[in-house]
Amino acid sequence: MTANNSPSPQLTVTGAPRAGGAGTIGDLTVSRIGYGAMQLERLRDDRDAAIALLRRVVELGVDHVDTAQFYGNGFVNGLIRDAFRPEDGVVVVSKVGADPDPDGPFPMRPAQRPEQLRASVEDNLVSLGLDCIPVVNLRRLDTRPGLRAEGDQVVDLDDQLAEMTALRDEGKIGAIGLSAVTLDGVRRALPAGIVCVQNLYSLVTRDDEEMLRLCTDEQIAWVPFFPLGGAFPQLPKVTDEPAVTALAETLGRTPAQVGLAWLLHHAPNTLLIPGTADTGHLEANIATGTVALDDAATAALDAVESRPLTEITFG
Numbered sequence: 001m002t003a004n005n006s007p008s009p010q011l012t013v014t015g016a017p018r019a020g021g022a023g024t025i026g027d028l029t030v031s032r033i034g035y036g037a038m039q040l041e042r043l044r045d046d047r048d049a050a051i052a053l054l055r056r057v058v059e060l061g062v063d064h065v066d067t068a069q070f071y072g073n074g075f076v077n078g079l080i081r082d083a084f085r086p087e088d089g090v091v092v093v094s095k096v097g098a099d100p101d102p103d104g105p106f107p108m109r110p111a112q113r114p115e116q117l118r119a120s121v122e123d124n125l126v127s128l129g130l131d132c133i134p135v136v137n138l139r140r141l142d143t144r145p146g147l148r149a150e151g152d153q154v155v156d157l158d159d160q161l162a163e164m165t166a167l168r169d170e171g172k173i174g175a176i177g178l179s180a181v182t183l184d185g186v187r188r189a190l191p192a193g194i195v196c197v198q199n200l201y202s203l204v205t206r207d208d209e210e211m212l213r214l215c216t217d218e219q220i221a222w223v224p225f226f227p228l229g230g231a232f233p234q235l236p237k238v239t240d241e242p243a244v245t246a247l248a249e250t251l252g253r254t255p256a257q258v259g260l261a262w263l264l265h266h267a268p269n270t271l272l273i274p275g276t277a278d279t280g281h282l283e284a285n286i287a288t289g290t291v292a293l294d295d296a297a298t299a300a301l302d303a304v305e306s307r308p309l310t311e312i313t314f315g
């Protein structure tokens with residue numbers, strides 16, 4: 001699952017054209033259009049369909065897949081273990097900082113303490129069937145919306161980075177990323193050699209523009225989560241935006257494709273991980289790589305108003 005050598009950066013190791021072209025995450029070359037596996041939780045009752053969707057991911061030239069142990073309490077990681085073979089060359093990115101909580105009010109609970117980060121890496125290694133997870137995001141609880149840290153779950157970033165660095169030195173993880181983090185947190189983590197930042201960001205929620213610029217300057221991959229606005233109804237949707245729907249009609253594309261294309265055009269270090277449990281949507285999202293935005297289209301999308309995350313209640 002971790003072999004990532006190809007004769008051409010434009011091709012995956014299976015020989016498929018890389019979806020959206022080639023991007024980088026640390027030392028690894030990956031497709032700029034990846035896949036976020038969280039929505040596969042919804043296919044718990046149709047495991048064969050979920051595995052078939054992941055096989056389609058590989059066929060379509062995607063070799064960057066995002067997951068977590070707390071997606072379906074290990075269900076999604078088990079799908080990834082069973083669907084991908086080492087010769088597919090898929091770079092699997094997981095995250096630690098929360099544990100599954102299937103009976104709780106939320107399917108996950110904070111697990112920020114260093115020993116919990118280590119235990120979570122071990123859980124991921126088992127459920128993914130890997131000796132080393134190529135990239136692991138330290139999922140902080142610093143940003144809205146979502147879970148907040150309280151009590152002994154308020155942990156200093158430096159203490160967490162020390163544990164993540166030790167895990168990298170031991171070869172259990174290949175590289176370190178950050179998620180749900182502040183600008184100050186990214187700055188503080190730079191000496192640890194982080195390779196990606198995964199925060200909530202889309203055309204309609206652009207609080208982190210300054211952080212994105214820092215990541216571009218530092219050659220850190222910017223991997224926005226909820227790139228379409230997510231599946232939760234409380235969150236603003238890229239596809240509801242009039243400028244997006246109007247442009248989609250002009251271009252003969254879907255609103256989702258226009259929103260994802262804007263992300264790809266907006267910064268060269270952006271890697272997409274749109275999530276879907278629908279094969280048709282997967283194919284449409286991957287075809288985003290062929291959407292061209294001219295200056296007028298880009299200007300119209302740039303002018304879309306961003307909704308501050310502090311105004312969004314969720315969780």
Ligand SMILES: NC(=O)c1ccc[n+]([C@@H]2O[C@H](COP(=O)([O-])OP(=O)(O)OC[C@H]3O[C@@H](n4cnc5c(N)ncnc54)[C@H](OP(=O)(O)O)[C@@H]3O)[C@@H](O)[C@H]2O)c1
Pocket residue numbers: 035036037038039066067095139179180198199224225226227228229230231254256257273274275276277278280281282284285
């Ligand atoms: N680091 C973190 O804390 C964090 C948090 C959340 C998520 N993530 C990662 O980010 C990934 C992306 O987030 P997400 O999946 O929640 O949100 P998203 O990609 O913004 O949106 C997913 C939603 O959009 C729909 N959709 C996808 N493609 C579509 C298309 N072409 N046309 C119309 N609708 C479409 C999906 O429904 P269908 O299934 O019906 O297509 C689903 O309802 C996740 O899968 C996960 O890997 C990370």
